[in-house]
Amino acid sequence: MEVEDKYKRLLIGQLREELSPKEQNELFAWVYESPQHKRLFYELKDIWDSSKIVRPRNEDRQQEEWAKLWTEIEKLEKQTNGSKGFLWSRNLREVYKIAAILVIAFSASWFLLNQFQKDEYNTLEVPYGARTNITLTDGTKIWLNSGTTFKYPAKLDQKDVDVFLEGEAFFEVAHLKNRKFNVKTSTINIQVLGTSFNVKSYDDDEQIEATLVNGSIRIDGQLDNKTIREPILLKPNQQATFVKGTTGFQVTRIAERNLHEDSAKAQEPTATPTESKASLTIFEKVKVEDYTSWKDHVLVFKSEPLMSLVRQMERWYDVKIEIKDESLKKSRYTGTFENETIEQAIEALSLSLPFDYTIDKNQIEILTKKNL
Incomplete structure (x- = not known):
């Protein structure tokens, strides 16, 4: 049966609950005009309700989806057309189901794509020999050191914003009420509200550093196969230094730190590296300029x-x-x-x-x- 484009649009709009009262009156006048129209409408409604077709919001995608539906229906009508015509076929419902399944598959893939685009991330890779800085749309300023990969969401208006870091970065995070800004590395996670801090987390380094300039940060995560049981809260001029290892988990607090002097010992090669001990050291007083000077070259x-x-x-x-x-x-x-x-x-x-x-x-x- 040939259906005018006007009534195709009204049928789709009704199923999607998008019609005005005037349009609904026009559609139902057409539906009850003949048994064929009525049967078509209720078959489509039944398939729509029972199959729970994903409903994309993008208008262009809607048009493409439903154009595909009618194309498949008309194609199947030609294949099953007999003396009684398509609408009187004993396989009417099955034909519509087949067409709907095709649309559902299309809709589901569109939905996943749409969700991906909603959660789309931008990736910035800084090559060796270069450094750069960016300002996000929320006002957050970030400096990125050489050999760093930084991934951040295109949309920053969520309650939780997750960014991903492999390398070294200095953050000045804009404070937004009820918004959490999370920096995730391969080992540790850092949660902030509004603060300035430095994170150094290269995959090929044995040591990870988080240095707080002002504000406060909360650190959790996993050091190799050892989970950090209690979240670590850092205050200004404190630093958390994580040394990777395969056995044990040692936590130490040191009142002051001479840059690299203590942690460097842990980096020296050992006779039995397979038995190296993981450690976490909190330095209470750190000269933060020594750890952030790289952003000033x-x-x-x-x-x-x-x-x-x-x-x-x-x-x-x-x-x-x-x-x-x-x-x-x-x-x-x-x-x-x-x-x-x-x-x-x-x-x-x-x-x-x-x-x-x-x-x-x-x-x-x-x-x-x-x-x-």
């Missing part, structure tokens, strides 16, 4: 193990550095790099530690330790 090292320092310089300068002499990996360096080139930085290191080195474009080899 300044690298600060204090008693930093060369092995850890090299990883940071690889990201900072986008180079590959290989330490040939194992004994050098435990050597420590204190200094500040601001506007130095990689050549100047390596030369400064070699004079301080000291060692021989070679540079071939972005490939650097730290050779043997010099005997003075």
Whole structure:
């Protein structure tokens, strides 16, 4: 049976409860005009109600969905058309069901896509040798260090906003009433209302750091196979340092911290790395500028193990550095790099530690330790 586009639209609108009283009167005048129209309407309504078809909101998607429905119905009508015509077919209900199933499948896939788009995330990847900063639509300011991947939702008007970090970032989170801002890493989760803090969480580092400048943050999550039982609350000038490990879980509080000096010991290679002990250290008094200076293009090292320092310089300068002499990996360096080139930085290191080195474009080899 051929149905005019006008009545197709009215049928769809009625099923979707979108018609005005005037349009409903026009539709039902057509429905009760003939037994065929009436049967068509109630068959469609029955299928609609029983199948619970997902109802997309996007108008273009609606039109595409229902155009598909009528196309499939007309196609099936031609296939089943006999002497009594489509509407009098004994398989009428089954034919409509088949058409509806096709639409349901389409609608469900659209619904999932729509939900994905509603929860769509933007991803920002900062390559080695670069740093950047962004301001989100809610006013939150974020600085991203080299080698960082940051994922954030396109819409920030939810009660809970989840962002995902792999790398290092400094956050100035805008305070919005009744809104929670959550920073999620592969290991820890940080929940804030409005505050400034630094998070360093690279997958290839043995250590994770969360340093609070002002406000307050709440940390939970899992350190390797050990869950943090009690959420950690940090106050300004405090730092939580997590050292990855495979056994045990040790929590320590230290009144003051000399940058990297204590945690660096945990980073030194051990004879039995498979038995390394996970640890969490809370430092009560931290000079936060030492941990946030990178966003102002300044690298600060204090008693930093060369092995850890090299990883940071690889990201900072986008180079590959290989330490040939194992004994050098435990050597420590204190200094500040601001506007130095990689050549100047390596030369400064070699004079301080000291060692021989070679540079071939972005490939650097730290050779043997010099005997003075």
